[in-house]
Amino acid sequence: MTDTTKVDPTMWSSLLHSGIIGTFMRLPHVPPQAPALRAADARAAIYGLPFDATNISRTGANYGPRGIREISCQFLPYNATLDFDLIETLNPIDAGDCEIVLANPEKTFARAQQDIGEILDAGALPVSLGGDHSITIPAVRAVRARVGDPGLVLVDMHLDTAVDVGGEQLNHCCPISRAVDAGFDPKKIALVGISGWMNPRSELDYCRERGITVIWLEEIWEHGTAWAVDRALQAAGAGDGTYLSFDVDSLDAAFAPGTCCPSPGGMTTREAIEIVRGVARNGLLGVDVVEAAPSLDGTPTTALIAGRIAIEAMAFHGGAGR
Secondary structure (H helix, E strand, O other): OOOOOOOOOOOOOOOOEEEEEOOOOOOOOOOHHHHHHHHHHOOEEEEEEEOOOOOOOOOOOOHHHHHHHHHHHHOOOOEEEEEHHHHHHHHOOEEEEEOOOOOOOHHHHHHHHHHEEEHHOOOOEEEEEEOOHHHHHHHHHHOOOOOOOOEEEEEOOOOOOOOOEEEOOOOOOOOOHHHHHOOOHHHHEEEEEEEOOOOOHHHHHHHHHHOOOOEEHHHHHHHHHHHHHHHHHHHHHOEEEEEEEHHHHHEEEOOHHHHHHHOOOEHHHHHHHHHHHHHHOOHHHHHHHHEEOHHHHOOOOHHHHHHHHHHHHHHHOOOOOO
């Protein structure tokens, strides 16, 4: 017989959208300072980077962290299918947003790298919410400064291996090339879901010349997501851990219209979740979810899948499904 006097911490008690909602999933706010994070026993930390000043297409990803946080009240930290409680396992917190220096990626990224480094030093998983894809740059720099031989998995429609865009190297087309510059071994980098008509020949040449693994979207159609995960981890999982970067434009535009470069013919949300679960199950050094632009979506569709990807990555990093 169920004890009706016992409070279920995973059960709703009122309207989902009632109350003051500021943090991701209403998690406690703890600043990105290693001592404070250790004192809170946080093993994962949400960190917002509301920055899209390097975008070559439609802007609006600077509203990504806020939009994802606002809709995240729809999610519980408990997954009934998996019987997995995120709070019991990782005790995640929300570390707030980077203090953006307007139109200045150098200073902004220096601040973000410092904050993400504090999260790593506390032994917590940094979960960064973008922002455009340039926000991966400070994250991978912070990881590489602490990890000798990290791997990297990018889930994206685009290669993101531009050396520069019009001479600017801190651009959202350049996160993979900047990761290589930071010391990531190109042979331990896998790019998953690549397709479409926005991948210049020079970026593909960059991958071929350096031995970066490219897993084409059409190969996922043919072989499935489990095959794609295995192939990605053969490369990225061969080092001292894996960093995961997820761009919502890897999804078909029907599932993620609110992004700078919507991708007709991209992945389904189910394919994306399967890939994220598979990569995160191996354990993560960090994760980011980028390019969600809620102001470009008349519904919460894109922000919802961005939030779910962050939750799935944390959960399977924490042992869900085992």
